[in-house]
Amino acid sequence: MTYKILNTLITVIVGVGAAVILYWVLNKIAELLPGRWEDRIKPYLYILPAYAALLFYLVYPAVQTFVFSFANATSTEWVGWDNYTSLLQSESFQDTLFNTLLWMIIVPVVVVALGLAMAVLADRLKPRWESMSKTIIFLPMAISAVGAGVVWGLIYNYRPEGREQIGLQNAIVTALGFDPVAWLQVTTLHINSLFLMIMLMWAQVGFSMVLLSAAVKSVPEDTLEAARIDGADERSIFFRVVVPQIWGSVLTVYVTTLIGVMKIFDIVYVMTNGGFNTNVVGNEFFNQLFSNFNNGAAAAIVVMLMIATIPIMWYQVRNFRREELMA
Amino acid sequence: MTSTQTTMAAATPAKTTRKRASSREGQPQKAGWFARIVVLVLCFLWIVPIVGLFLTSFRPRDDANSTGWWTLFWTPSAWSRLSFDNYVTAWNEAELGNAFVNTLAIALPATFIPILVAAFAAYAFTFMEFPGRNFLFLAVVSLLVVPNYIAFVPILRIYSDLQIAGTFPAVWLAHIGFGMSLAIYILRNYMATLPKSLIESAKIDGASHFQTFFRLVLPMSVPALAAFAIFQFLWVWNDLLVALIFVGPGDNAPITVALRNNLMGQAGAGQHLVTAGGFISMILPIAVFLAMQRFFVRGLTAGAVKG
Numbered sequence: 001m002t003y004k005i006l007n008t009l010i011t012v013i014v015g016v017g018a019a020v021i022l023y024w025v026l027n028k029i030a031e032l033l034p035g036r037w038e039d040r041i042k043p044y045l046y047i048l049p050a051y052a053a054l055l056f057y058l059v060y061p062a063v064q065t066f067v068f069s070f071a072n073a074t075s076t077e078w079v080g081w082d083n084y085t086s087l088l089q090s091e092s093f094q095d096t097l098f099n100t101l102l103w104m105i106i107v108p109v110v111v112v113a114l115g116l117a118m119a120v121l122a123d124r125l126k127p128r129w130e131s132m133s134k135t136i137i138f139l140p141m142a143i144s145a146v147g148a149g150v151v152w153g154l155i156y157n158y159r160p161e162g163r164e165q166i167g168l169q170n171a172i173v174t175a176l177g178f179d180p181v182a183w184l185q186v187t188t189l190h191i192n193s194l195f196l197m198i199m200l201m202w203a204q205v206g207f208s209m210v211l212l213s214a215a216v217k218s219v220p221e222d223t224l225e226a227a228r229i230d231g232a233d234e235r236s237i238f239f240r241v242v243v244p245q246i247w248g249s250v251l252t253v254y255v256t257t258l259i260g261v262m263k264i265f266d267i268v269y270v271m272t273n274g275g276f277n278t279n280v281v282g283n284e285f286f287n288q289l290f291s292n293f294n295n296g297a298a299a300a301i302v303v304m305l306m307i308a309t310i311p312i313m314w315y316q317v318r319n320f321r322r323e324e325l326m327a
Numbered sequence: 328m329t330s331t332q333t334t335m336a337a338a339t340p341a342k343t344t345r346k347r348a349s350s351r352e353g354q355p356q357k358a359g360w361f362a363r364i365v366v367l368v369l370c371f372l373w374i375v376p377i378v379g380l381f382l383t384s385f386r387p388r389d390d391a392n393s394t395g396w397w398t399l400f401w402t403p404s405a406w407s408r409l410s411f412d413n414y415v416t417a418w419n420e421a422e423l424g425n426a427f428v429n430t431l432a433i434a435l436p437a438t439f440i441p442i443l444v445a446a447f448a449a450y451a452f453t454f455m456e457f458p459g460r461n462f463l464f465l466a467v468v469s470l471l472v473v474p475n476y477i478a479f480v481p482i483l484r485i486y487s488d489l490q491i492a493g494t495f496p497a498v499w500l501a502h503i504g505f506g507m508s509l510a511i512y513i514l515r516n517y518m519a520t521l522p523k524s525l526i527e528s529a530k531i532d533g534a535s536h537f538q539t540f541f542r543l544v545l546p547m548s549v550p551a552l553a554a555f556a557i558f559q560f561l562w563v564w565n566d567l568l569v570a571l572i573f574v575g576p577g578d579n580a581p582i583t584v585a586l587r588n589n590l591m592g593q594a595g596a597g598q599h600l601v602t603a604g605g606f607i608s609m610i611l612p613i614a615v616f617l618a619m620q621r622f623f624v625r626g627l628t629a630g631a632v633k634g
Contacts, residue, residue, distance in 0.1 A: 001424070001425065001428050004428050004429070004432055007432065008428075008432040011432070011436045015436050015439070015440040016439055016443060019443040019444055023443070023447055023537075024537075027537045042451075043451040046448060046450060046536075047451045050507055051463075053441075053504045054466075054470060054507050057500075057505060057507070058470055058473055059470075060481070061479075061480070062473065064480070064481035068481070075484075118366065118369060121361075122362075122366055125363070125366060129366075133366050136370045136373050137369065137373050139613065141616070142561055142565075142609070142617075143613070144564070144566075144608060144612070145583075146565075146591070147586075147609045149591060150601050150602060150604070151377060151379070151605065152376060153591070154383060154396070154598065154602070155376055155379070164394055164395070165395065166394065166395045166396075166598065168375070205373075259474075263476065265568050266568060270587060282476070286568070286571070289480065289572075302474070302476045302477050302479075302480075306473070306477055309473070312472055316469065317469050321465070
């Protein structure tokens with residue numbers, strides 16, 4: 001253990017030191033060039049290492065994954081569109097897609113709504129209570145999905161009727177006189193998926209609250225005053241004055257949460273591993289890769305996921321350009 | 328919450344921030360009962376699961392597996408049986424101690440090494456003019472959204488060819504690659520708010536870009552560097568997917584993988600050990616989070632998206 005700790009410290013020091021030396025060398029190379037060329041080349045040398053990392057870890061693999069998606073399980077033979085057609089025709093993958101869609105529809109909306117409610121309501125408390133309540137809501141952001149699995153395992157725990165329940169939800173249900181329920185196995189109306197979604201909401205509402213709270217606080221006081229003088233009640237002030245002014249932040253939170261939801265993996269993997277019809281795209285990818293050892297199918301799933309994110313990417317880039325132009 | 332306001336200001340330099348001196352100033356209506364009750368209920372719902380985990384982790388095996396943790400509140404006799412035994416067992420026998428160190432060995436290099444690399448790129452994007460600058464930066468913005476799933480199959484093949492799959496550098500290098508676009512984005516947004524005149528005058532005084540970067544821009548960007556560092560540290564510490572793919576279970580497994588495989592996945596482990604293990608896995612990120620909340624918020628608001 002001491003060996004590992006020492007090794008880690010050495011890695012960090014050597015790694016950071018190597019980066020410093022690398023840039024010093026790159027800078028020297030630029031300075032060796034004749035005057036005009038030095039200024040031309042230098043910016044590219046400064047961004048080169050960062051771009052090398054991006055190219056190696058994202059751009060090149062993206063192309064390679066696209067290619068693999070048309071090859072067989074071991075990437076040794078071309079199979080055309082077979083991976084896509086067999087996935088899309090299989091009933092279990094259709095269920096997986098439908099579940100992912102449910103996550104995408106439900107989670108971001110609830111996260112935005114609860115985050116906004118917390119932001120607006122906590123803003124009216126005394127500062128001490130405001131910051132304390134916000135820290136509590138924000139805290140789960142620091143907890144891993146595996147940790148959340150342990151935490152919520154204690155809520156959803158199920159034991160057959162007659163034994164004392166150690167899961168909170170079943171303890172409440174049995175105290176009210178009902179039979180205990182194996183919550184994560186209830187497939188009716190995808191209720192088990194909903195219980196998994198609650199875990200993600202629990203983790204994400206804090207993020208939404210923090211961003212929206214900053215937006216709510218930056219709404220100019222005089223616009224609220226003007227509305228009050230005109231005799232508007234609190235409800236219409238909120239919906240007609242506050243919401244339009246923070247709409248940009250609402251969209252940012254919504255889009256960010258949506259991207260996270262599309263890639264959801266760990267909560268499902270830890271709680272059910274996709275059983276009882278709770279599977280989602282991220283978990284299916286992992287199982288194709290590590291249980292079925294099917295590179296082709298895994299790659300095809302990623303390509304579909306990638307295609308689904310393209311509209312969001314386009315939206316982000318457009319948004320960024322607009323903001324930059326305003327500057 | 329002034330910190331969040333300044334954060335927003337830093338994150339979106341384009342917008343003029345019209346701050347109110349105090350959020351309550353001139354606001355006729357104070358917190359009504361409705362606001363208080365809703366906030367109280369939400370906070371209660373949010374904290375109860377964590378309290379349950381915390382209390383269970385100190386209970387002996389028989390207690391934890393036969394009665395709910397809430398019974399502690401009306402059975403004071405059970406209080407005397409609470410102990411740290413579960414933690415000792417989880418740390419040693421479930422090998423979470425080893426996994427804790429492994430996670431540090433992955434998270435620390437993955438947090439600190441990319442900072443300088445990203446800062447140099449951010450500097451070039453902010454303070455240097457060159458053809459293709461806008462296009463190259465827009466590429467970074469779009470890569471923010473790209474799911475890192477896209478990288479796993481090809482990178483895993485390369486790692487197997489190089490025979491480094493399962494080692495620490497295999498994981499932290501991957502995390503550096505996946506975190507790079509966010510790092511450049513956060514740092515560049517922050518550097519764009521630094522006064523241009525200062526950098527100009529350094530140039531007039533004869534300072535090279537290299538000197539300006541190390542003596543002026545890097546020290547001034549410390550808040551953004553810290554924001555990214557905390558963000559990346561929490562991200563890597565809590566990561567399960569990248570760890571499963573590039574390390575997997577075994578001697579090098581990080582804490583998320585060890586907790587999942589050595590405790591949660593074992594039917595015989597029992598809630599008392601699972602919760603103790605869970606708390607061991609959370610204690611460091613929670614401490615970092617509580618201590619550095621201000622910076623963390625800045626990181627979130629500056630780079631809201633990560634692929």
